[in-house]
Amino acid sequence: MNHTQLPLRSSRNTLEGRRLLVIGAGGLGCAVLAALADSGAVLVLADDDRVDLSNLHRQILYRQDSVGRDKLDEAKRALVSLGVEEQRIELVRSRFLPDNARSLAASVDLVLEGADNYATKFLTADACYLERRPVVHGAAVRFVSTVLFSAPGARPCYRCLFEDVPPGAQQNCAEAGVLGPLVGFAGALMADFALRALASDEPLAGKLVSYSALEDELREITVSENPACPLCGKNPQISRIEETRYTAPSCAA
Numbered sequence: 001m002n003h004t005q006l007p008l009r010s011s012r013n014t015l016e017g018r019r020l021l022v023i024g025a026g027g028l029g030c031a032v033l034a035a036l037a038d039s040g041a042v043l044v045l046a047d048d049d050r051v052d053l054s055n056l057h058r059q060i061l062y063r064q065d066s067v068g069r070d071k072l073d074e075a076k077r078a079l080v081s082l083g084v085e086e087q088r089i090e091l092v093r094s095r096f097l098p099d100n101a102r103s104l105a106a107s108v109d110l111v112l113e114g115a116d117n118y119a120t121k122f123l124t125a126d127a128c129y130l131e132r133r134p135v136v137h138g139a140a141v142r143f144v145s146t147v148l149f150s151a152p153g154a155r156p157c158y159r160c161l162f163e164d165v166p167p168g169a170q171q172n173c174a175e176a177g178v179l180g181p182l183v184g185f186a187g188a189l190m191a192d193f194a195l196r197a198l199a200s201d202e203p204l205a206g207k208l209v210s211y212s213a214l215e216d217e218l219r220e221i222t223v224s225e226n227p228a229c230p231l232c233g234k235n236p237q238i239s240r241i242e243e244t245r246y247t248a249p250s251c252a253a
Helices: 025-036 053-058 071-081 101-106 118-130 159-164 180-199
Strands: 020-022 040-048 091-093 110-113 136-139 144-150 207-212 217-222
Touching: 020 025, 025 040, 025 053, 025 071, 025 136, 025 180, 053 180, 071 091, 091 110, 101 118, 101 144, 110 118, 110 180, 118 136, 118 144, 118 159, 136 180, 144 159, 144 180
Parallel strands: 020 040, 020 110, 040 091, 110 136
Antiparallel strands: 136 144, 144 207, 207 217
């Protein structure tokens, strides 16, 4: 076993007055929200889906009687039951889309993205880079989870690492399956990155944490920037959000 020593921080009122956007109220989003319930931050939730029975094992804010109901309403109910004041919960009844991406990113201090498709992940990376907002990207598929932090307007970004992945080459959790507890673990790591980014001066640009459940191996590395990156490279090609650059989002993990 190779256990990297990562910071563990108390979240109680650490982010008082800060605003956090959580993209997707699925498995990763639920874990992030639960982990940040005591942070004092305003939690902005963006989703337009309903609770599905097949996802219930990894979406910890929902109950059996939540099935078929609006995810945002059920997430709010769960957060209030955890002690989050209603005025600290804002609901955006939409997915993160090209027509609202930059305005949503600009309205918060940090973005946590738990989508299950490259289109939304690239859109989040682009919007946050253009609006100079820090972003935590999270993913969990089968037995592996990854969490990447990108600093505001800095290199490297999500595209530096994943720009060359061919469309359709990466299966999402609906196609490949995912170990339920792994999603919760990844969400907790995403929340930890948010706390580390906003409550300390720790240099986090390009930090990536990867966890393999089969090997029980946790690693933290620093991703190198890509000079040819179309978003943050030496000759950037992306200066605005263009809908044709993104395919339709699928689901949140």
